Amino acid sequence: xxxxxxxxxxxxxxxxxxxxxxxxxxxxxxxxxxxxxxxxxxxxxxxxxxxxxxxxxxxxxxxxxxxxxxxxxxxxxxxxxxxxxxxxxxxxxxxxxxxxxxxxxxxxxxxx
Amino acid sequence: xxxxxxxxxxxxxxxxxxxxxxxxxxxxxxxxxxxxxxxxxxxxxxxxxxxxxxxxxxxxxxxxxxxxxxxxxxxxxxxxxxxxxxxxxxxxxxxxxxxxxxxxxxxxxxxxxxxxx
Numbered sequence: 001x002x003x004x005x006x007x008x009x010x011x012x013x014x015x016x017x018x019x020x021x022x023x024x025x026x027x028x029x030x031x032x033x034x035x036x037x038x039x040x041x042x043x044x045x046x047x048x049x050x051x052x053x054x055x056x057x058x059x060x061x062x063x064x065x066x067x068x069x070x071x072x073x074x075x076x077x078x079x080x081x082x083x084x085x086x087x088x089x090x091x092x093x094x095x096x097x098x099x100x101x102x103x104x105x106x107x108x109x110x111x112x
Numbered sequence: 113x114x115x116x117x118x119x120x121x122x123x124x125x126x127x128x129x130x131x132x133x134x135x136x137x138x139x140x141x142x143x144x145x146x147x148x149x150x151x152x153x154x155x156x157x158x159x160x161x162x163x164x165x166x167x168x169x170x171x172x173x174x175x176x177x178x179x180x181x182x183x184x185x186x187x188x189x190x191x192x193x194x195x196x197x198x199x200x201x202x203x204x205x206x207x208x209x210x211x212x213x214x215x216x217x218x219x220x221x222x223x224x225x226x227x228x229x
Binding site: 004042043044045046087089098099100102103104105 | 154155156157160168203217222223
């Protein structure tokens with residue numbers, strides 16, 4: 001079993017739709033959690049950190065459930081520019097250093 | 113400010129040949145990482161350096177892979193000999209040291225796309 005597992009995708013949605021990605025992790029000792037975005041043939045870039053209390057950044061909302069070892073990302077009012085692969089990431093330490101464990105990614109395609 | 117620089121961007125070689133990738137991290141970032149990303153997968157850490165010291169190389173296939181960061185700045189990752197299964201994107205990332213601050217985001221370079229024929 002992989003340490004971080006994500007919805008297989010791809011997700012094909014129309015502009016303006018709301019889309020949710022789910023992720024589970026197996027190591028209960030994981031301390032920090034992130035969503036990264038990776039455009040086609042580009043490098044991964046940090047989208048947002050994920051906190052237990054839930055956090056929001058504009059149209060993006062991230063949630064963490066430590067008891068269920070579950071992470072989610074909600075994108076509201078999808079834009080064409082949101083098309084990318086979204087990577088769920090966990091870390092055994094409480095910051096962004098060290099060994100990041102990436103999920104396989106979920107591809108999102110937003111259509112006009 | 114310049115980001116993480118990697119070269120070459122693309123490399124095509126025949127199996128059993130050697131290959132080397134170079135990375136120059138963001139200025140001031142003491143921590144350097146090499147990741148490998150296979151098609152349809154997320155990146156996987158190969159090795160992590162704090163300055164010139166390799167502090168985590170548990171995922172590096174040491175029979176054919178080697179890395180160095182002699183002066184604690186730029187780094188080279190080498191494969192010798194390359195195998196078909198080594199075809200992947202090799203990503204370099206850098207950050208401030210892991211334990212020194214809460215915001216030590218890892219910044220990735222554009223990667224080297226390796227094809228082994």
